[in-house]
Amino acid sequence: MRGLFIVFDGIDGCGKSTQLDRSAELLKRDGYSVITTREPGGTVISEKIRSIILSPDNREMTCECELLLYAAARAQHVREKIAPALKQGVMVLCDRFDCATFAYQGFGRNIPFSLLEAINTIAAGGVQPDLTFIFDITVDAAFKRLNAMEKLPDRLESGSREFFSRVAEGYRTLAHRNPEKIVLLNGELPVEKLGDKVFKKIIEAIKLKLQQMI
Numbered sequence: 001m002r003g004l005f006i007v008f009d010g011i012d013g014c015g016k017s018t019q020l021d022r023s024a025e026l027l028k029r030d031g032y033s034v035i036t037t038r039e040p041g042g043t044v045i046s047e048k049i050r051s052i053i054l055s056p057d058n059r060e061m062t063c064e065c066e067l068l069l070y071a072a073a074r075a076q077h078v079r080e081k082i083a084p085a086l087k088q089g090v091m092v093l094c095d096r097f098d099c100a101t102f103a104y105q106g107f108g109r110n111i112p113f114s115l116l117e118a119i120n121t122i123a124a125g126g127v128q129p130d131l132t133f134i135f136d137i138t139v140d141a142a143f144k145r146l147n148a149m150e151k152l153p154d155r156l157e158s159g160s161r162e163f164f165s166r167v168a169e170g171y172r173t174l175a176h177r178n179p180e181k182i183v184l185l186n187g188e189l190p191v192e193k194l195g196d197k198v199f200k201k202i203i204e205a206i207k208l209k210l211q212q213m214i
Contacts, residue, residue, distance in 0.1 A: 001213055003086040004205060009098040011134035011168050012157050013142035014187045020093050021166030023202060024193045027091060035085050038095035040073035043080045046096040050090045054154035063109040071123040099174050101134055107170025108163050133198055134171045139164045174193050
């Protein structure tokens with residue numbers, strides 16, 4: 001069968017990467033073929049684009065330039081890595097995907113949704129997540145986590161509290177609009193407890209996929 005495409009998303013500092021890695025290990029333990037990847041990035045070309053997008057040296061980047069760079073990275077990522085893996089029946093766990101575009105560039109940057117939808121349609125090439133997890137945390141909690149990291153913030157992480165508040169609310173709105181495909185979880189729960197909820201949902205998605213094949 002076609003592999004499952006599962007996305008882990010939320011504002012910077014929400015813990016999505018930790019949950020992605022945990023889920024990947026549990027799935028591999030249970031014998032599933034899994035790859036992990038991220039956006040922007042995932043391929044040599046897309047990682048180069050990522051470095052441009054996130055570099056603090058590029059603070060003068062316009063919202064439109066940012067959007068198109070993200071779309072370019074996704075177009076390469078989908079066609080070179082995600083789509084081929086799914087065709088081979090591999091489970092793809094991805095750190096961010098289309099929800100990030102609508103949350104960050106739509107709600108955060110105020111770019112019209114009609115434009116985002118058109119550009120994402122080209123970039124994603126028909127590939128859509130089977131399941132997206134959004135880890136919801138307060139902006140204060142996000143800033144506390146980011147400040148605790150032993151690294152300089154990248155261009156996106158350096159955004160204002162007002163910007164991250166719009167993005168966080170955007171994620172919540174997206175989840176409420178599509179509850180069948182987007183799962184909104186409290187990202188401030190203990191890692192293990194949150195991880196158990198995530199893995200339960202993934203197993204449910206796998207079972208549903210198998211039932212649809214019968």
